Amino acid sequence: MPELPEVEVLRRSLEPRLTGARIARVEVRSPALREPLDRRALRRLEGCAVTRLRRRAKYLLVDVEGDRTLVIHLGMSGRFTLTPAAAPAALHEHLAFHLDRGERLRLVDPRRFGVAFVRPTARLPDDPHFVHLGVEPLGEELTADFLAGEARGRRTPVKSFLMDARIVVGVGNIYACEALWLSGVHPRRAAGRIGARRWAELTEAVRTVLGRAIEEGGTTLNDFTDGEGNAGYFQVSLSAYGREGVPCRRCRRPIRRIVQAGRSTFYCPGCQR
DNA sequence: CGGTGGACCTGCTGGC
């Protein structure tokens, strides 16, 4: 489900509703998602108020009193939404935070590829989940020079390179395809064989695509919603992803689907070189 | 070393 834009949309939607709210009760309804759920650590959040919501890569960071942070990753199918406290438990509702404001914040994740854990806030950067992460694509660290430098000498396809979270975080399958389409770069091109000018275009395309997707509330292919259950609109703006056989918006050649590293890649054979 | 492929899960869709 979620790449960087979806997690950012989620963060923005929850921020005003969660900041200052107190967690009255924590319900751990499943033993594990992708990793075991630490029931005791999660329940120690009871009684604490939320101080701030942040995001790092595709992780949502919920800071609470006592210098601890609840870390949520939505995997492929996760949703993290507010619901009335009395609403019946959803299928695959693995974790729920009952708030003092009479609402329930629940993590629903059919495929259980998501992650939820608690850490001391100060130690997050050293946590194994975070320590290898690369730069934030919407921050100042992401520049064409940086990407060109990291790509030097590498024969890996540029699409895989863009999706490598050790280089740059938050770019998943949808937005990698879209950024490559927007900049006219062929997904199979070797990362080390892209010139300075194209790196500038591609870097700009990454920012543009992610930024627009955030503005439009994310991409709702199936079931993504923000914290209040609102779907996104960016799916209607997609130019490559999921459009096999559809004429390219630029050159009218049909969009093609190939498989790279086990993932579908959609691109235009006419205008991506 | 770097890159691909499989594993982890459930659910949905399309073809027969």
Add this chain to the structure above:
DNA sequence: TGCCAGCAGGTCCACC
């Protein structure tokens, strides 16, 4: 209608 194959927005790890 039923069944089965294939596919899905992520990440990690083993294996060439």
